[in-house]
Amino acid sequence: xxxxxxxxxxxxxxxxFQALNxxxxxxxxxxxxxxxxxxxxxxxxxxxxxxxxxxxPFFIRTQxxxxxxxx
Amino acid sequence: MFxxxxxxxxDLPAPEYGDANAAAxxxxxxxxxxxxxxxxxxxxxQSFNFRQKxxxxxxxxxxxSITAEEFGHVxxxxxxxxxxxxGTSFTAExxxxxxxxxxxxxxxxxxxxxxxxxxxxxxxxxxxxxDYVFSSGNLILDLLHNFFLEIGARTHKMRVxxxxxxxxxxxxxxxxxxxxxxxxxxxxxxxxxxxxxxxTKMLPVPxxxxxxxxxxxxxxxxxxxxxxFTWSDxxxxxxxxxxxxTNPANGQPLVVQEGIPEGAPIPDLNxxxxxxxxxxxxxxxxxxxxRLLADM
Numbered sequence: 336x337x338x339x340x341x342x343x344x345x346x347x348x349x350x351x352f353q354a355l356n357x358x359x360x361x362x363x364x365x366x367x368x369x370x371x372x373x374x375x376x377x378x379x380x381x382x383x384x385x386x387x388x389x390x391x392p393f394f395i396r397t398q399x400x401x402x403x404x405x406x
Numbered sequence: 407m408f409x410x411x412x413x414x415x416x417d418l419p420a421p422e423y424g425d426a427n428a429a430a431x432x433x434x435x436x437x438x439x440x441x442x443x444x445x446x447x448x449x450x451x452q453s454f455n456f457r458q459k460x461x462x463x464x465x466x467x468x469x470x471s472i473t474a475e476e477f478g479h480v481x482x483x484x485x486x487x488x489x490x491x492x493g494t495s496f497t498a499e500x501x502x503x504x505x506x507x508x509x510x511x512x513x514x515x516x517x518x519x520x521x522x523x524x525x526x527x528x529x530x531x532x533x534x535x536x537d538y539v540f541s542s543g544n545l546i547l548d549l550l551h552n553f554f555l556e557i558g559a560r561t562h563k564m565r566v567x568x569x570x571x572x573x574x575x576x577x578x579x580x581x582x583x584x585x586x587x588x589x590x591x592x593x594x595x596x597x598x599x600x601x602x603x604x605x606t607k608m609l610p611v612p613x614x615x616x617x618x619x620x621x622x623x624x625x626x627x628x629x630x631x632x633x634x635f636t637w638s639d640x641x642x643x644x645x646x647x648x649x650x651x652t653n654p655a656n657g658q659p660l661v662v663q664e665g666i667p668e669g670a671p672i673p674d675l676n677x678x679x680x681x682x683x684x685x686x687x688x689x690x691x692x693x694x695x696x697r698l699l700a701d702m
Contacts, residue, residue, distance in 0.1 A: 364496045370423075371496040371507060391422040406498060 345381040348397050355379040355397075358405055366401040408474070413669030414485055415478050416581050419573045420673055424492030426522075428570035430513035432490060434529035435566055435579070436483040440558040442582075443526065444538040445589075446476035448555060451541045452548050465545060467642040468596055468649075469552070472589060474637035479582060484524035485673050486578040490570075491522045497679050504680040521683035523675070546600050553593040557611045560586045564612065567619060580621025584631045587616055587655070592634060596648050606654045615655065629658065636664045 345352035358376050365372045365386060372395060374388035386393045437443050453470040456462075494511060498504040508517035515531050516522055527533045540551045560583060567579045587610070594605040616622040616631070625631065634649040636642045646662045653660055677684060686694065 364498065366496075366507075370493045372493070373496040388422045393423070404498075404502075 343381050345397070347382075348400075351397060351400065351403070352379065352381060355384055355403065358403070361405055364404045364406050365395060366403075367395060367399045368401060369399070408477070411666065411669065412672055414672050415482050415667060415669060416577065417670035418482075418485060418489060418673060419577055420489050421573055422492075424490050424494070425570060425572050426491055426494045426508070426511040426513065426516065428572045428575055429487045429490040429516065430511065431529050431566050431569045432483065432487050432575050432578075433513065433525060433527060433531075434562055435559075435582070436480065436487065436524060436528075437526050437532075437534035438528035438562065439538050440555065440562045441528065441534070442476060442479040442483050442559075443534045445555060445559060446473065446480050447536070447539045448541070448552065449473040449476055451539050452552075455541050455543060457543060462545060464644040464647040465549070465596055465600070467636075467644045468592060469548075471635070471637045471642040471645055472592065475585070475589075475635065479585070482578055482582070486574050487524040488522075488675055489574045489673055490572050491516060494522070495678070495680050500680075517681075521678055521681040546597065549593055549597050549600065553590065553597060553605060556586055556590040556593060560590065560610075561612055564614075564619070567621075576621040580619055580623075581625050581630070583616050583619060583622045584625040587631050588634060591653065591655075591660075592645075592649060595651075599648055609654065626656070629661075631655065632658050633661050633663050635666055636662065637666055639665065 355376065356379050359379060361376055362374065363376045363386065372386050372388070372393055374386040374393070377385040377387045377392065379385075382398070383394050383396050386395060433441075435441050449469050450473045453466065453473050456466045456469065459466040494507045495505045495517070505517055508514060511517070512529075513525070513531055515525050515527070519525065525531070540548065540555075542548055542551070563579050563583055563586065567576060567583075570576070590609065591606065594609065598604050598606070610616075617626055632653050634645055636645065643662075643664070649660050649662050651660055652658060677686075
C-alpha cells in the first residue's frame with residue numbers, strides 16, 4: 336500500500352467513534368434507544384461496537400446509542 | 407402434606423438479554439384469573455374440600471395429584487419471569503438514576519416492589535385473588551369448571567406466545583401448552599366417566615393443534631402430552647382408572663407414571679446492586695459466613 340496506513344473513519348458520530356476507541360477493554364455502560372447494556376467493550380468499528388456480557392457479544396449500532404459511560 | 411424437590415420441571419434457556427415488558431405479559435400466566443396460581447389453588451382447595459374421597463377416589467386422586475403439578479407450574483412461570491426480567495437497569499450509584507429506564511416499562515411493581523422478579527399478580531399488576539377459586543363441592547360442576555379453566559389457561563398461553571418471542575418465555579409456554587393439554591384431556595375423561603358425556607370431541611379449543619407452536623412440538627414429539635404423573639411415592643394411584651385409552655390428538659396410548667418427572671436445575675439469579683438485592687456486600691458476607699460456621 337505504498338507505505339501508507341489505512342485509516343477508517345466514521346461517516347456519522349466520528350467523535351463518538353474516536354472516544355469509544357479509548358475505552359476498548361474496559362467495562363462500559365451504554366444507554367441505547369431501547370435498553371441499557373453493561374459489559375466489556377471488546378471492539379469498535381466505524382458504525383458499530385461490540386460489548387460482551389458473560390462471554391456473550393452484543394453488536395450495537397452506534398446510531399442507536401444515547402450515551403456511554405466508562406463504568 | 408407436600409414434599410418439595412429443588413428442581414424445575416424443564417431446563418429454561420437463560421440468554422443474556424431480557425425484555426421487561428415481555429415479563430410483564432408473562433405475569434398473566436402466573437397470577438391472572440387463568441394463570442397457574444389459579445389452577446394450583448382451584449385444585450388444591452377442591453382436593454381439601456372433597457367429600458367422599460374413598461367412594462370417589464379416582465376423581466379425588468386426579469384433582470389432588472394435579473395440584474402438585476400446578477405447584478411446579480407456578481414455580482416454572484415465576485422462574486421464567488425472573489429470567490426474562492433483565493436488561494432494563496444498570497449498576498451505578500443511586501444519583502446516576504440506574505433504574506430510569508423502568509419508568510417506561512409496563513410493570514413498575516417489578517422494579518419498585520420485587521427487584522425485577524415475579525409478582526403474585528397478573529399482567530396489569532392486579533394481585534391474584536382468592537375468589538378465582540371455584541370449589542362448589544359438586545363433583546361434576548367442579549370438574550366442568552376445571553375443564554373450562556384449563557381451556558382458558560391454554561388460550562391465554564397461546565396469546566402470550568404471540569406477544570413475545572423471548573426464548574425463555576417461549577420454552578416455558580411450549581411446555582405448558584403440552585402439559586395443559588394433558589389436564590384438559592384428564593378433566594374431559596373424568597367428566598366422561600362421571601356423566602357418560604364425551605367432551606374430547608370438542609377438543610382442541612381453540613381449534614389448533616399444539617404442534618403449530620414451534621416450542622411445543624418438541625415436547626409433543628417426546629410424548630410429554632401422553633403422560634400423567636402421580637406426583638407421589640405410592641399415593642394417587644387410581645388416576646389410572648381415568649387416564650387410560652389413547653390420546654385423541656395423536657392416537658398414542660395414555661400412560662400413568664408414578665412419581666415425578668426428572669426435572670432440571672433451578673436457575674440462579676445474579677445480584678442486582680442497583681436494587682440493593684440481595685444487599686449483602688463482601689464484608690457483610692464474611693461476617694455472615696463466620697456466624698454460620700461458628701459452633702457447628
